[in-house]
Amino acid sequence: MRSADRLAVLFLAPLFAFAAAFFVLPLAELVLVAGSGPNGAFEYLAILANPRHVQTLVATLALSAGVSVATLALGTVVALFLARTRFAGRALLVSALTLPLAFPGVVVGFMIILLAGRQGLLGAFTQSLGMDRLVFAYSMAGLFAGYLYFSLPRVLVTLMAAAEKLDPALEEAARSLGASRLAVLRDVTLPGLSPALIASGAIAFATAMGAFGTAFTLATRIDVLAMTIYTEFTLNANFATASALSLALGLITWGVLALTRNMAGTGVAAAG
Amino acid sequence: MIPHRLTFVLQLLVTLACAAFLLVPALASMLAGVTANYFQGLRSGLTLRWIGEVLALYSGTIGLSIAIALGTLGVTLVLGVPAAWALARKPSRLSRLVEEVVTLPVAIPGLALALALILAYGGFRAFRMSPLFILVGHVLYTLPFMLRAVMAVLAAVDVKALEEGAASLGASPLQRFFHVVVPNAKGGILAGALMVVTLSIGEFNLTWMLHTPLTKTLPVGLADSYASMRLEIASAYTLIFFVLIVPLLVALQMFGRALPAAPAKGGRP
Amino acid sequence: MKPRTGAAVTLAGCGKTFADGTRALAPLDLSVAAGETLVLLGPSGCGKTTLLRIIAGLESPDAGGRVLFDGADVTALPIEKRNVGMVFQSYALFPNMNVRENVAYGLRVRGVGKAERSRLADEVLEMMRIDALAERRITQLSGGQRQRVALARALAVRPKAILLDEPMAALDAALREHLRGEIDALLRRLSITAVYVTHDQAEALALGDRIVVMREGEIAQVGTPREVYERPADAFVASFVGTTNRLEGTVRGGRFACAAGTMALDAPDMPKAALLFRPEAARLVLDPPAGLVLKVEQVQFQGARQKVTLCTPDSVRVVVETPPDLEIAPGMLMGLALDPNRFSLV
Incomplete structure (x- = not known):
């Protein structure tokens, strides 16, 4: 309807203005600053030339990939179990598993400290068994646990929805044709879940890549990309390097999300 | 299918282990917040002393976080709801482009966004020092969630037919928007609003970079207490945060079930 | 409510080509007299809904097309300024x-006060005999009730014309037949200009003062229900409106000739002709004289009537409905007599 077209333009204008002023412009500024260091536009290459940064990048990628795989593995087991089993207290268990959905990274970091920190529950438990205190919160392992804590609820939400939609007749048909349980899992169940696996895996990867709060809480010594950007910017006042690293980080996460969105169709769109 | 016995037991164990992993630290922290001495355990007795100390030290951050969350909600409602209608109305190449640009902040780490904002606007001192600076960051980050929630519900209720109905009765475009579109998108708007408030109250990545000593939010205060306060105070502070955020999460869960088309949940550690 | 008359609606050169290049409507002229009920009839995709939406102001015609209400050009007016009442297929x-x-919404946006518009809405609800439903939520209504509320809502603004887009498509057959009678009585009582879109020929025949049969974006025939039914303009109209028999042959010297025989009629010579007639427009005659002779293939007794399927020597089937008193059995040869003026020759 023509009369509504004008209103639509009017309604989009403030959004346009906001996005231009506080997103497009600052991002352009980031690109400019990244190219304004002593190395000019080569700041991007300078990142690659710096072995410490390359090491950090590789470590971050490996950590994020590891967290994604672990979250997906655990998530698949739990989602399939909860989708197919009915028992008293199931709703409560589902709530408990998905409630930490929006705990911020700092809080997640604190949870890991309580679990595996110097005065943590795991340490007390292992000590009571007569072993050494188990403390791993302030290392890569702690970060790994933190990202797992963070990703598990949201991966579960997606996977449980997908598992509920799987047609049990498909698995029964495969069994009737003589497929073993393992073969059914490999040939029917996992392919059926694959769009959800790709989607939630991408979210887990992207969030782990950009994570800052958890690392910040656990220790500033852990070398992941987000911490490096933070130290370069605030402690070393090295704006160009920080900008270039931020852009690299943004491009990687955005690229992974865009790639999987094409692979899995819709559903990954509003990934966090 | 008849469940395989061993598989069933293993699955159950993994599920319970996951639930314990997620819940035990949260419960421990809540308990620690009201325990007189965490190292001695519950034997030392329960107390509200730590809560009191947190309120004395950090009540400003709690107020600021609530204010910023409500401000963010206001701005995302005003910017997002009309724009969601405009974007959902005619799926054109332009509207897809706008949608892509506007949802991009979700895919870009908060740290990078914050850096960009500081580089572009850090020079405007009054703006840089005010809570508005944080508000802008939060709006940037939460707007996509509002947009998606409203667009999903608009697609689900076939609002176009209702608008034509109202138009045939003489309603102007603006009247149609307020009388028909908004009331029938209520579910999506509410879900989006809950999401925005939840994310804003817990936002740390952007906020840590954007805050100043005078504009500390709750998560910033939390990070501060984790680094420098005794465990009981940090726990008590976390407990206060849970009291704020858990009702929102529960409401969100209930709405998530009522609204199957709601977007994937967000946030970042 | 007081009776009222609507506006005369005129379309001049209104065509519609959508942005993607598909042509929904060839430029056409059409006028609806004040108070008339015009039915747009045709299969899905024939352009009837597009035509209705152009009248409503929900679509604009291609350049050059004009829409006039009582002679005033409303082409540039959006729907909310045209004062039409519209009943949507989904009811909306x-x-x-x-x-x-x-029901009161149209009055609300016209600035009528709350008490007054409630009173007016109740009046319309009462007229539609649904005043008991006034406080109900829409989700608590049955399909038939929704349909009536939609009609009441469209009438409450005293529109210049009421436009109905397949208003009964979502209802079951029995309810449709019942409501058809009600709508017909209502439109006649109010003598309001109405344009009614449907793909159901029974609905069209029952409701229309005139019927516009449409096909692939063009008008195939305009006429009264009787004209369209009994003298279809072409084979498409004939087949779309009711069951039609079709005999192909030639016309020479005032006689139609086909494989079943010949029959006298008043027409110029045609090397190729088709005789179209309805099952009830023909009679069967025992002990056939010369004329058209066909062999009975099947007899279906239907109580008040019987349906006889006959076959020509070249295997063309003809269906005739006759009173049941005639004793007919498969295999018999019967004469076919057509009522004058109840067939068309194309």
Whole structure:
């Protein structure tokens, strides 16, 4: 309807203005600053030339990939179990598993400290068994646990929805044709879940890549990309390097999300 | 299918282990917040002393976080709801482009966004020092969630037919928007609003970079207490945060079930 | 409510080509007299809904097309300024309002006060005999009730014309037949200009003062229900409106000739002709004289009538409905006599 077209333009204008002023412009500024260091536009290459940064990048990628795989593995087991089993207290268990959905990274970091920190529950438990205190919160392992804590609820939400939609007749048909349980899992169940696996895996990867709060809480010594950007910017006042690293980080996460969105169709769109 | 016995037991164990992993630290922290001495355990007795100390030290951050969350909600409602209608109305190449640009902040780490904002606007001192600076960051980050929630519900209720109905009765475009579109998108708007408030109250990545000593939010205060306060105070502070955020999460869960088309949940550690 | 008359609606050169290049409507002229009920009939995709939406102002015609209400050009007016009442296929009732609020909505946006518009809405609800539903939510209504509320809502604004887009498509057959009678009585009582879109020929025949049969974006025939039914303009109209028999042959010297025989009629010579007639426009005669002779293939007794399927020597089937008193059995040869003026020759 023509009369509504004008209103639509009017309604989009403030959004346009906001996005231009506080997103497009600052991002352009980031690109400019990244190219304004002593190395000019080569700041991007300078990142690659710096072995410490390359090491950090590789470590971050490996950590994020590891967290994604672990979250997906655990998530698949739990989602399939909860989708197919009915028992008293199931709703409560589902709530408990998905409630930490929006705990911020700092809080997640604190949870890991309580679990595996110097005065943590795991340490007390292992000590009571007569072993050494188990403390791993302030290392890569702690970060790994933190990202797992963070990703598990949201991966579960997606996977449980997908598992509920799987047609049990498909698995029964495969069994009737003589497929073993393992073969059914490999040939029917996992392919059926694959769009959800790709989607939630991408979210887990992207969030782990950009994570800052958890690392910040656990220790500033852990070398992941987000911490490096933070130290370069605030402690070393090295704006160009920080900008270039931020852009690299943004491009990687955005690229992974865009790639999987094409692979899995819709559903990954509003990934966090 | 008849469940395989061993598989069933293993699955159950993994599920319970996951639930314990997620819940035990949260419960421990809540308990620690009201325990007189965490190292001695519950034997030392329960107390509200730590809560009191947190309120004395950090009540400003709690107020600021609530204010910023409500401000963010206001701005995302005003910017997002009309724009969601405009974007959902005619799926054109332009509207897809706008949608892509506007949802991009979700895919870009908060740290990078914050850096960009500081580089572009850090020079405007009054703006840089005010809570508005944080508000802008939060709006940037939460707007996509509002947009998606409203667009999903608009697609689900076939609002176009209702608008034509109202138009045939003489309603102007603006009247149609307020009388028909908004009331029938209520579910999506509410879900989006809950999401925005939840994310804003817990936002740390952007906020840590954007805050100043005078504009500390709750998560910033939390990070501060984790680094420098005794465990009981940090726990008590976390407990206060849970009291704020858990009702929102529960409401969100209930709405998530009522609204199957709601977007994937967000946030970042 | 007081009776009223609507506006005369005129379309001049209105065509519609959508942005993607598909042509929904060839430029056409059409006029609806004040108070008339015009039915747009045709299969899906024939352009009837597009035509209705052009009249409503929900679509604009291609350049050069004009829409006139009582002679005044309204082409540039959006729908909200045309004062039409529209009943949508989905009804488009507002779920956020109850029945009375829905019916009063048109008055509300016209600035009528709350008490006054409630009173007016109740009046229309009463006229439609659904005043008991005034406080109900839309989700609590049955399909037939929704349909009536939609009609009441469209009438409450005293529109210049009421436009109905397949208003009964969502209802079951029995309810449709019942409501058809009600709508017909209502439109006649109000003598309001109405344009009614349907793909159901029974609905079209029952409701229309005139019927516009459409096909692939063009008008195939305009006429009264009787004209369209008994003298279809072409084979498409004939087949779309009711069951039609079709005999192909030639016309020479005032006689139609086909494989079943010949028959006298008043027509110029045609090397190729088709005789179209309805099952009830023909009689069967025992002990056939010369004329058209066919062999009975099947007899279906239907109580008040019987349906006889016959076959020509070249295996063309003809269906005739006759009174049941005639004793007919498969295999018999019967004469076919057509009522004058109840067949068309194309």
